[in-house]
Amino acid sequence: MSELPVRLGDLIEYVNEQSPQGGPLERLSEAVEVSERVGEAADHLVGHFVDQARRSGASWTEIGRSMGVTKQAAQKRFVPKPGGGTVEATGPFSRFTKRAVNTVFASQEAARSAGNDQIRLAHLVLGLLTEPEGLAVKAIQEQGITVEEVREVAVQALPGRVETEIPENIPYAPDAAKVLERSVREALRLGHDYIGTEHLLLAYFDDGSPLLDANLDKDEAEEWIKSVLAQFQKED
Numbered sequence: 001m002s003e004l005p006v007r008l009g010d011l012i013e014y015v016n017e018q019s020p021q022g023g024p025l026e027r028l029s030e031a032v033e034v035s036e037r038v039g040e041a042a043d044h045l046v047g048h049f050v051d052q053a054r055r056s057g058a059s060w061t062e063i064g065r066s067m068g069v070t071k072q073a074a075q076k077r078f079v080p081k082p083g084g085g086t087v088e089a090t091g092p093f094s095r096f097t098k099r100a101v102n103t104v105f106a107s108q109e110a111a112r113s114a115g116n117d118q119i120r121l122a123h124l125v126l127g128l129l130t131e132p133e134g135l136a137v138k139a140i141q142e143q144g145i146t147v148e149e150v151r152e153v154a155v156q157a158l159p160g161r162v163e164t165e166i167p168e169n170i171p172y173a174p175d176a177a178k179v180l181e182r183s184v185r186e187a188l189r190l191g192h193d194y195i196g197t198e199h200l201l202l203a204y205f206d207d208g209s210p211l212l213d214a215n216l217d218k219d220e221a222e223e224w225i226k227s228v229l230a231q232f233q234k235e236d
Helices: 008-018 024-035 042-055 060-067 071-078 098-113 121-128 135-142 147-156 174-189 197-207 218-235
Strands: none
Touching: 008 024, 008 042, 008 174, 024 042, 024 060, 042 060, 042 174, 060 071, 098 121, 098 174, 098 197, 121 147, 121 174, 121 197, 135 147, 135 197, 135 218, 174 197, 197 218
């Protein structure tokens, strides 16, 4: 292999170049080999190709085989489990900006207001909309889509109220946990050492949910975000 790149986006491109004619499973196998030679981005590199393999219809048995592990081991590593806890500026949220942390807080309150005992993708979307000055909302509006339009779709996707008591710290459902995980991956892919609302927005697109994908274009959003951040760097 040639010298490894550093950024996650370059690593993904590198894996694709190493297996130009291969399918998702072949590239996943290549990603596992590459991941052994990288540091912090390793799990997110493999996770990217696990997501691709799953979307292509590969089973967990096939994915485990490509990774050289059992089906159970692959699932344990890459299937998020519901989890709770308060949002703090330490642990998994230590790299989140203040606005990004605020959106996660707001998603918990959205779940509570809706009488839901798990934070789902729709709640995260509603939380994202509470930061109108964040890059995520601005990227949405840049495509001619209003906050009200997105909120309406998210509200319609909320689950029904539960009759049980809502816990103080509402746990994340697997879909929401996956978005939070992918937001870190998006930041690494773009070469950023923080997670902002823009990374949360980009993480939503890979869920396959109609909440945002039906009206928004990820590539367009990403290019706008990059251009704005580049302008910020010039001003600094």
